[in-house]
Amino acid sequence: MKIIEVTNYQEMSKAAADYIISKVQKSPNLILGLATGGTPVGTYKYLVEDHKKNKTSYKDVTTFNLDEYVGLAKENPQSYHSYMNEHFFNHIDINPANTHIPNGKIESIKDEPAAYEELIKESGGIDLQILGIGQNGHIGFNEPGTPFSSNSHIIELAPSTIEANARYFESPEEVPTKANTMGINTIMRSKEILLLVSGENKRQALTQLLEGKISESFPASALLNHPNVVIIADEAARSGR
């Protein structure tokens, strides 16, 4: 596990974008795993700026997003589909057919996650997975207690996650209670993982991760078993470490 120490959110976002850009330039047909939430917004901003200025192309890149809320249609402004279009896909030259996001409008929720898993495998697997971390250590939407052996699945969100994500909705009651997420095993099969951690509210989670104890009660600790993880963490998250 390698840690890149940066000063603040801006620097984290720029460093993450530069990291991704260099991978895309080296491998134009990169399979890129993407994350949502507040953390990567700045990264997407820099990627879009770079695309406009330096013409880094995504036309042969394939993407797989980590997760989606269950019960939100793609068109719903709070969906992660909308988020990805707004922050990234609408501003670059990616082929929409090459972008994949778990389905939130699931009629038969049983088959969808397995099909998503299959799609990732067929693509050759994720080369670089971008990750954020929840305050309770969740990655994707894998809440504490999720087996490390889990593949893509439907999960019940923890009350603390609903509370943390309520800021994006009119009220906590509007936050979906379930999500369709890559599993921990899905994430672990990525060849490389880039974990972004910013802000004081992530300090506890980062501290716990760096303590090095591996336990399913703290999902991010699975990453300690991965051979190729880079963390970019800002000062507020590192608490002066």
Ligand code: GLP
């Ligand atoms: C969300 C997402 C995660 C994200 C995490 C942190 O619920 N499902 O993929 O990494 O929680 O979110 P934020 O970056 O907004 O703090």
